[in-house]
Amino acid sequence: MGYDPENPMKDRITDIGPPHYEKMFPQVIKDNYGKWLYHEIVKPGVLKHVSETGAECYTVRVGCARLVSVEYIREVCDIADKHCDGSVRWTTRNNVEFMVDAESKVQPLLDDLASRGNKFPVGGTGACVSNVVHTQGWIHCHTPATDASGVVKAVMDELFDHFTNMDLPAKCKVALACCLNMCGAVHCSDIAILGIHRKPPMVDHDAITGLCEIPLAIASCPLGAVKPATVKDSSGKEIKSVKVNAERCMFCGNCYTMCPAMPLADPEGSGIAILVGGKVSNTRSGPTFSKLVIPFLPNTPPRWPETVAAVKKILEAWAANARKYERVGEWAERIGWEKFFEITEIPFTDKSIDDYRLAYDTWRTTTQFKFTSHIK
Amino acid sequence: MPKHDTPLMDELEKGPWPSFVSDLKRQAEKSPQCWDIVGQMELSYKDRMTHWKHGGIVGVFGYGGGIVGRYSDVPDKFPGVAHFHTVRLNQPSSKFYRTDLLRKLCDLWEKRGSGMTNLHGSTGDLILLGTKTEELEPLFYELTHDLEWDLGGSGSNLRTPACCIGKARCEWACYDTQAACYAMTMKYQDEIHRPAFPYKFKFKFSGCANDCVAALARSDLSAIGTWRDNIRIDQAEVKNYLSGANKANGGGTPAKGDKFDIQKEVIDLCPTGCMWMEGDTLKIDDAECTRCMHCLNVMPKALRPGLDQGASLLMGAKAPILDGAQLGTLIVPFIKMDPENEFEELVDVIEKCWDYWMENGKNRERLGETIQRVGLPTFLRVMEIEPIPQHVREPRSNPYVFWREEEVEGGWQRDIKEFRKKHAQ
Numbered sequence: 001m002g003y004d005p006e007n008p009m010k011d012r013i014t015d016i017g018p019p020h021y022e023k024m025f026p027q028v029i030k031d032n033y034g035k036w037l038y039h040e041i042v043k044p045g046v047l048k049h050v051s052e053t054g055a056e057c058y059t060v061r062v063g064c065a066r067l068v069s070v071e072y073i074r075e076v077c078d079i080a081d082k083h084c085d086g087s088v089r090w091t092t093r094n095n096v097e098f099m100v101d102a103e104s105k106v107q108p109l110l111d112d113l114a115s116r117g118n119k120f121p122v123g124g125t126g127a128c129v130s131n132v133v134h135t136q137g138w139i140h141c142h143t144p145a146t147d148a149s150g151v152v153k154a155v156m157d158e159l160f161d162h163f164t165n166m167d168l169p170a171k172c173k174v175a176l177a178c179c180l181n182m183c184g185a186v187h188c189s190d191i192a193i194l195g196i197h198r199k200p201p202m203v204d205h206d207a208i209t210g211l212c213e214i215p216l217a218i219a220s221c222p223l224g225a226v227k228p229a230t231v232k233d234s235s236g237k238e239i240k241s242v243k244v245n246a247e248r249c250m251f252c253g254n255c256y257t258m259c260p261a262m263p264l265a266d267p268e269g270s271g272i273a274i275l276v277g278g279k280v281s282n283t284r285s286g287p288t289f290s291k292l293v294i295p296f297l298p299n300t301p302p303r304w305p306e307t308v309a310a311v312k313k314i315l316e317a318w319a320a321n322a323r324k325y326e327r328v329g330e331w332a333e334r335i336g337w338e339k340f341f342e343i344t345e346i347p348f349t350d351k352s353i354d355d356y357r358l359a360y361d362t363w364r365t366t367t368q369f370k371f372t373s374h375i376k
Numbered sequence: 377m378p379k380h381d382t383p384l385m386d387e388l389e390k391g392p393w394p395s396f397v398s399d400l401k402r403q404a405e406k407s408p409q410c411w412d413i414v415g416q417m418e419l420s421y422k423d424r425m426t427h428w429k430h431g432g433i434v435g436v437f438g439y440g441g442g443i444v445g446r447y448s449d450v451p452d453k454f455p456g457v458a459h460f461h462t463v464r465l466n467q468p469s470s471k472f473y474r475t476d477l478l479r480k481l482c483d484l485w486e487k488r489g490s491g492m493t494n495l496h497g498s499t500g501d502l503i504l505l506g507t508k509t510e511e512l513e514p515l516f517y518e519l520t521h522d523l524e525w526d527l528g529g530s531g532s533n534l535r536t537p538a539c540c541i542g543k544a545r546c547e548w549a550c551y552d553t554q555a556a557c558y559a560m561t562m563k564y565q566d567e568i569h570r571p572a573f574p575y576k577f578k579f580k581f582s583g584c585a586n587d588c589v590a591a592l593a594r595s596d597l598s599a600i601g602t603w604r605d606n607i608r609i610d611q612a613e614v615k616n617y618l619s620g621a622n623k624a625n626g627g628g629t630p631a632k633g634d635k636f637d638i639q640k641e642v643i644d645l646c647p648t649g650c651m652w653m654e655g656d657t658l659k660i661d662d663a664e665c666t667r668c669m670h671c672l673n674v675m676p677k678a679l680r681p682g683l684d685q686g687a688s689l690l691m692g693a694k695a696p697i698l699d700g701a702q703l704g705t706l707i708v709p710f711i712k713m714d715p716e717n718e719f720e721e722l723v724d725v726i727e728k729c730w731d732y733w734m735e736n737g738k739n740r741e742r743l744g745e746t747i748q749r750v751g752l753p754t755f756l757r758v759m760e761i762e763p764i765p766q767h768v769r770e771p772r773s774n775p776y777v778f779w780r781e782e783e784v785e786g787g788w789q790r791d792i793k794e795f796r797k798k799h800a801q
Contacts, residue, residue, distance in 0.1 A: 003517035013520035014438050015565035017466060021554045024472035025544065034543035034552070038677040041627040049545055057545060065396040067505070069403035069410075070482035070491045077475035077482075088478075090471040090495050092540065092589050099545075118392050126628025133498065138420035139413070140446055140462060140505060142428040147420065149396045150388055157391030167631040182695035184498040188593040188703075219739075222698050254697050260430035267424035280593045282585035282600075283670045284647050287592050287703050301421035302387040324632035325625075325645060325670070357700065 045122035144178030145195030199269035277329030295351030380415035409456030442527030464528035500538030549583030550601030551713035574737035603682035692744030
C-alpha cells in the first residue's frame with residue numbers, strides 16, 4: 001500500500017509533529033539530563049561536560065557545509081554508529097556534534113574524522129570563527145542578490161585557521177544573507193555579508209496584470225516609491241500597472257517578492273554589503289544590530305576575492321586591537337566608529353549615514369569625537 | 377542527465393573547508409539530476425544572477441504550507457531541476473538524531489528527491505532540497521506512515537519552533553527548552569500546518585541569556601531562561617580560578633593573556649558593577665545583578681544560576697522588511713516554565729497575543745510592527761500586563777502623551793460658553 005491519488009484523503013496522517021527528542025538522545029545525555037555541573041573546552045573542537053553524577057560527556061564539533069547530500073549524512077551515520085552508539089546532533093550554527101561517554105573514546109574518533117580528507121574539520125569552539133549561518137542564494141531562491149554557498153566556502157577557506165583554533169579575543173559570528181529579507185542572522189552578527197541590489201526594478205507591463213495583485217506590490221514598498229499607473233503594453237493596449245519612482249527606490253526588492261513582474265537582479269548592479277558589530281547574547285553590553293560599513297562589493301564568482309579580503313581585514317583589525325572577551329561591536333563602540341574606520345582602513349561614505357525614519361538617533365549629537373585622518 | 381562542464385564550480389572544490397560542490401558531485405554519481413544542479417549553478421556563476429523562476433505554489437492535501445515550490449527558468453538545459461521544490465521537515469528539538477532514523481530518511485529522499493538537503497534551515501527545519509510535484513504526496517505518505525515524521529511550517533502561520541540544547545547538555549539551562557519547544561509544537565500543530573495569521577509567527581526557546589538559538593533576534597516570541605534568586609557561588613572553585621587550577625571561560629579564550637585576573641576579566645566587566653572581592657572570597661550583590669551571564673561564562677565551575685528559575689518573554693523581533701529590523705521587546709520579565717502544568721503561563725501569553733494580533737494585525741504585518749503601530753502601552757493593555765519600568769530602556773523624552781478620556785477628571789465633553797464665562801475672547 002501507499003499513497004492512492006484516486007483517493008487522496010484515505011489513510012492520510014496529519015499533525016503528528018516531529019519525532020520526540022527523547023528518543024534521539026545518546027545514553028549519557030538521557031542519564032544526565034538536567035544534571036550538568038560544568039564544562040571545559042579540552043582543545044579546539046572538543047568539549048567536556050561533567051554531570052552531578054560524575055558522568056562525563058565529550059563532544060567533538062565538526063564543520064559542515066549545511067548544503068549536504070544523503071551520501072554525506074550516511075557517512076556521518078557511519079561515524080556515529082562506530083563511535084557514538086548511533087547518536088549525532090547538529091548545532092544552531094549547522095555544525096555536527098559527535099558525543100562519546102569516555103575520554104578514551106575521543107582520540108579514536110578524532111583519528112577517524114581526520115582520515116576522511118577535509119570533510120570533517122574539527123573546531124568551532126571558544127574564541128573562534130565558527131560556521132557561517134547562511135541562506136539559499138543561487139542554489140534555490142528567486143530573490144537573491146548574491147550566492148550563499150559559494151561565498152561562504154570562499155570565506156571559510158580563508159578563515160579556516162580561526163575555525164580550528166581559539167586565537168581571537170572572543171567568538172566572532174559571521175553570517176550571510178543573499179538579500180535583505182535577511183533569512184538568518186545577518187542583522188545581529190559580528191561580521192555580516194549581505195546581498196544588495198543597486199538598480200530599481202523593471203516593470204513587465206505585458207505580464208503584470210495577469211501575475212500581480214497590484215495593491216500588494218504598492219503596499220510592499222517601505223518608501224512609497226511604487227504607484228498605480230495606467231500604461232500601454234507592447235501591443236498598445238491600455239492596462240493597469242505600476243510606476244516606480246526611481247529617486248525614491250532603495251532597491252530592497254520587496255516589490256519583486258510580491259510581484260513577479262518587477263524583477264531587479266543585475267550582474268553589475270547587484271553585489272554585497274558588509275555589516276559589523278551585531279550580537280545576540282545579553283552578556284555585558286546586551287544585544288545589538290550589526291551596522292553597515294562597506295556599502296558595496298561586486299559579485300565576483302567563484303571566489304569573491306573582494307568580499308573575502310574585506311572580512312579578513314576587519315577580523316584581523318579586531319583581533320589585534322580588542323580586549324579579551326570584547327566582541328567586534330563592543331570593540332567598535334569603545335574605540336568609536338571613527339577609529340574603527342581608521343584602523344580597518346575602510347573608506348567612509350555617505351552610504352553609512354542612516355537616512356531612514358529614526359535615522360536621527362544614529363547621528364552624533366555631542367562634541368565628543370576623536371581626531372582621525374578623516375578630518376582634513 | 378549528463379555531466380556538465382563546470383569550471384567555475386570546480387574552483388570551489390579547492391581549499392580546506394568542506395566543499396558543497398564535491399559533495400554534490402559525489403551525490404550525482406547516484407542521483408544524476410544533481411549534475412543539473414551543478415550545471416545551473418555554473419550558469420548562475422557565469423551570469424551572476426539566479427536562474428529560479430519567481431515563486432511556486434505546491435503542497436500536500438490538508439496542509440497550507442510546508443513545501444516551497446521552485447521552477448528553473450532554463451528547464452530545457454537542465455531538465456533535472458525543472459521542478460526543484462523543497463520540503464521542510466520539523467526537526468526534533470535541539471537536533472539530536474538516531475542514525476537508524478536518518479538512514480531511513482536518506483533512503484526515502486534518494487527515492488523521492490534529489491538526495492540533497494540543508495542541515496538545517498535557519499528556522500530549524502530539516503530541509504529536503506529539490507523534488508518534483510508528483511513526488512510530494514507519495515513522499516508525505518511515506519514520511520508520515522513509515523518514519524512518523526511531519527512537515528514544518530511555511531507561509532503566514534506559526535513556523536517551526538526551535539530551541540537551544542538546554543538541559544540535554546548545558547549547566548546553564550534555566551528551564552527545559554526541549555520540553556517547551558516540543559509541547560508548543562504539538563499543541564499548535566493546526567497553527568503550523570494551516571495558515572491563519574496576518575503573517576508569519578515564530579517561537580524560539582533559549583535556556584539562558586547567552587541565547588544560543590538567537591531567540592531575541594529571530595523569533596516573534598522568545599522565551600529566554602533566567603532566575604530570580606542568587607547566583608550560586610562555590611568559593612573553593614573561585615580559589616581554583618585564582619590559582620590557575622581552573623581555566624577561565626572553560627579554556628575557550630586562551631589567546632589573550634595567560635594568567636587569569638578576576639578583577640580585569642570578571643569584576644571590571646560586570647555591567648552593573650555588583651561584584652567585588654573580600655580577600656579571596658567573591659561577593660555578589662544579587663539585587664543589582666541583571667543576569668547577563670558574563671561571570672558564569674568566565675567561571676563555569678564556580679558560579680551557577682540561581683534555583684528559582686523561569687524565563688523572560690520578549691516579543692516582536694523581525695528582519696528589516698518592512699519598517700526596519702527589530703529585536704525582541706521585554707514583555708513579561710519572569711514566568712515559571714513548568715512542563716507539569718503544560719507551560720500554562722506561557723500558553724496564556726501566546727493566546728492573548730494571537731487573539732489580538734489575528735484580529736488587529738494588517739495583511740503581512742509582523743507582530744513587532746503591530747506593536748510599533750499601536751504602541752507598547754496599548755499592546756500591554758490588551759495583554760493585561762501592568763506597565764513597569766522594566767518595559768523600557770528609558771522613559772520617553774517627548775511630551776506627546778495620550779490620555780484616555782476616563783483617566784481625566786470631568787472627561788472631554790466641554791462647553792465653550794462655560795469656558796467663556798471665566799475667560800473672555
